[in-house]
Amino acid sequence: MNGLMEYLDMGGYARYVWPAYILVIGAIVLNIFLARRALKRARAAAMRRFSTTGTSAEVPSQVGNAS
Amino acid sequence: MAWTWFHKLGSPPYVYKLAATLTPWFGWIAAALIAYGLIGGLVISPADYQQGEGYRIIYVHVPTAWMSLQVYVVMAVASAVALIWRMKVAHAAAAACGVMGATFAACALATGSLWGGPMWGTYWAWDPRIIFELVLLVQFLGYVGLRAAVDDTQRADRICAVLAIVGVINVPIIHFSVEWWNSLHQPASVMKLGSKPTMPLSMLMPLLSMFLGYVFLFAALLFMRLRAELLSRERSASWIRDLVRA
Numbered sequence: 001m002n003g004l005m006e007y008l009d010m011g012g013y014a015r016y017v018w019p020a021y022i023l024v025i026g027a028i029v030l031n032i033f034l035a036r037r038a039l040k041r042a043r044a045a046a047m048r049r050f051s052t053t054g055t056s057a058e059v060p061s062q063v064g065n066a067s
Numbered sequence: 068m069a070w071t072w073f074h075k076l077g078s079p080p081y082v083y084k085l086a087a088t089l090t091p092w093f094g095w096i097a098a099a100l101i102a103y104g105l106i107g108g109l110v111i112s113p114a115d116y117q118q119g120e121g122y123r124i125i126y127v128h129v130p131t132a133w134m135s136l137q138v139y140v141v142m143a144v145a146s147a148v149a150l151i152w153r154m155k156v157a158h159a160a161a162a163a164c165g166v167m168g169a170t171f172a173a174c175a176l177a178t179g180s181l182w183g184g185p186m187w188g189t190y191w192a193w194d195p196r197i198i199f200e201l202v203l204l205v206q207f208l209g210y211v212g213l214r215a216a217v218d219d220t221q222r223a224d225r226i227c228a229v230l231a232i233v234g235v236i237n238v239p240i241i242h243f244s245v246e247w248w249n250s251l252h253q254p255a256s257v258m259k260l261g262s263k264p265t266m267p268l269s270m271l272m273p274l275l276s277m278f279l280g281y282v283f284l285f286a287a288l289l290f291m292r293l294r295a296e297l298l299s300r301e302r303s304a305s306w307i308r309d310l311v312r313a
Contacts, residue, residue: 010120010121010123011120011121012120012121013123013185016121016124016182016184017120017121020127020177020178021105023174023178023181024174024178027173031170031284031288032288034166035288035295038291038292038295039294042298042299043295043298045298046298046299046310046311049302049303050307050308
């Protein structure tokens with residue numbers, strides 16, 4: 001337990017090291033979220049444009065995996 | 068013949084499908100490399116003889132700063148390709164870079180500030196490299212803002228491309244700022260022409276892993292955003308109709 005606390009303390013630099021890591025991991029997660037959201041919205045918009053019924057519909061998975 | 072691949076990159080449906088195929092591969096490679104980089108940086112690498120455990124911020128600060136430069140270079144190159152060869156896909160790729168670049172430039176400044184606090188005794192200094200990284204952040208924000216302010220996509224593409232190309236001058240300034248001016252930043256210890264890195268391997272490996280991981284992460288994010296851009300830009304193109312109805 002003491003070893004863990006000592007590690008987390010980062011030799012007294014804990015209040016600088018951990019926020020820096022949390023910030024960067026947060027930025028990575030945020031970027032992944034924003035990119036996925038942008039793609040999802042664009043897919044849904046494309047689906048609506050070409051929807052024969054003219055109403056919003058579920059986006060088929062094939063749109064994202066067109067290979 | 069040798070340029071066939073380049074011409075193919077001008078085709079939105081080809082690029083869309085290629086991006087869709089590559090995204091998961093690049094994403095998982097990025098996850099593995101970044102995981103090793105973070106664990107290596109936090110646990111495996113030894114403490115620094117001067118900065119103790121505090122130096123571990125290097126594993127998030129330096130790759131993030133590199134990433135911000137890398138995003139800008141890709142944005143500027145894509146803009147140049149788009150203007151020279153009138154390639155619509157390249158405009159879409161450049162447009163996809165703005166927000167990513169802004170977040171990573173902001174993160175580079177914030178993590179640098181957290182490192183500067185204990186090591187330099189100040190969270191902010193008017194140091195050349197910090198100033199020009201701040202300029203880079205403003206450039207990204209300006210790029211995103213300008214694009215949002217111009218309604219006509221084609222006009223926004225052209226104006227933003229010129230802005231991105233002109234602004235690329237800041238990238239070498241940031242890189243060489245530590246050599247050109249007196250700086251609180253240390254001279255280059257990894258990417259130095261004509262000499263080996265001055266870091267020991269146990270410290271260097273996680274850093275390089277983070278850097279490579281960021282390259283793949285950026286590619287995966289760019290592919291996703293590029294697909295979103297293409298879907299909204301090509302609007303009524305038949306390939307999107309086929310894709311949607313498949």
